[in-house]
Amino acid sequence: SQQGEEDPQALSIQEGENATMNCSYKTSINNLQWYRQNSGRGLVHLILIRSNEREKHSGRLRVTLDTSKKSSSLLITASRAADTASYFCATADRFLSGGYQKVTFGIGTKLQVIP
Amino acid sequence: NAGVMQNPRHLVRRRGQEARLRCSPMKGHSHVYWYRQLPEEGLKFMVYLQKENIIDESGMPKERFSAEFPKEGPSILRIQQVVRGDSAAYFCASSPGTGVSYEQYFGPGTRLTVT
Numbered sequence: 001s002q003q004g005e006e007d008p009q010a011l012s013i014q015e016g017e018n019a020t021m022n023c024s025y026k027t028s029i030n031n032l033q034w035y036r037q038n039s040g041r042g043l044v045h046l047i048l049i050r051s052n053e054r055e056k057h058s059g060r061l062r063v064t065l066d067t068s069k070k071s072s073s074l075l076i077t078a079s080r081a082a083d084t085a086s087y088f089c090a091t092a093d094r095f096l097s098g099g100y101q102k103v104t105f106g107i108g109t110k111l112q113v114i115p
Numbered sequence: 116n117a118g119v120m121q122n123p124r125h126l127v128r129r130r131g132q133e134a135r136l137r138c139s140p141m142k143g144h145s146h147v148y149w150y151r152q153l154p155e156e157g158l159k160f161m162v163y164l165q166k167e168n169i170i171d172e173s174g175m176p177k178e179r180f181s182a183e184f185p186k187e188g189p190s191i192l193r194i195q196q197v198v199r200g201d202s203a204a205y206f207c208a209s210s211p212g213t214g215v216s217y218e219q220y221f222g223p224g225t226r227l228t229v230t
Contacts, residue, residue, distance in 0.1 A: 033218065042206060042223040043158070088157055102171065103219060105150070105157040 005106050006089055012112040019076040021109040023089030024069075032065055033090045034074045037108070043088070046074075081115045117142065119209050119222035120189075127228045128197050136192040136225045140209030147190040148219060149182060152204040164190060197229045 007022045023032070034046040049056045049065045049072065056063045062075040076083055086108040093102050120139040128134050140147050145166050150158040160174040164184040175182065179197075184190040194201055204226050208219035 035221075040226075043208075043221040045218050045220070048218055090158075102160060102163070103148075104160065107155075107157040 006087070006109040008109060009107070010110040010112075012114065013079055015079060015081055015113055015115050017079055019079050019083070019111055019113070021074045021087050021089075021111070023072045023074070023106060025072075025089075025091045026070065027091075027093065029067075029091045029093060031092045032063075032072050033092070033103070034061075034063060034072075035088045035090060035105075037086045037088065039085070046087075076111075079111075079113045081113050084111060084113045086110050119144075119207060119220050121205075121207050121222035121225050123225060124223060125226045125228070127230060129230055130198055131196050134194040134197050134201070134227055134229075136194075136205050136207075136227070137189045138192070138207030138209075138222060139189040140207075141211075141220055144209035144211050144220070146210045146212060147184050148208045148210075149190075149192050150206045150208065152206060152224070154203070158206060161192075194227075197227070199229045202227055202229045 005024050011019060013019050029051055031048055031050045033048045035043045036046055037043050047056055047058050047061055047063050049063050051067055054065060060077045065072045072089060088105050088108045090103045090105045119141055122137050126134055138147060147164045149161040151161055152158045162175050162182045163171040164182060166184055167186050179195045181193045204224045206224045207222045210219050
């Protein structure tokens, strides 16, 4: 099965509530990134967390990484209707020869924030 | 600084025709990645290119698909003799290079529909 599987696949919450999405992966990684995709649009990079980091914040976003459990979570606090989108985690493998990383995406979590 | 540009945004082709998708990376970026997103799925890596070189094409179908990134001009993803199963969103990303904690910047995607 693929690297980076998000859970839940769909989430519906009221505006103002917190939304938590989880991502599990299978192999060792160099870093993990979260992206947002609005319906029919491209990807927007949200946050990157390195394998030696445990937690990172950016505005209303909080990301945690547990390399022992091979899992990450994305928390969106005080959600807004505009947060409605699909959220993907993407894992970057260790550097391959030539110094680049292959990024693998999960299937995403669809978040709906109800006004 | 303009972001990653892709054109066309929407492309309709009949079975058997050729599809050409173009990607202009961000200014100063010399690394380009192509991904395919089937409906209701995450992005799947297809190919990674640097100027005039294909570095990793492990995600590309063996037949009908090809990619290039010439010294001058955009990167091109070419699909010959398209079939209905090629209908998907094709995203291009670019990065400034390799190294620790780089991120890929994504374009808006090209939505290919094969009729």
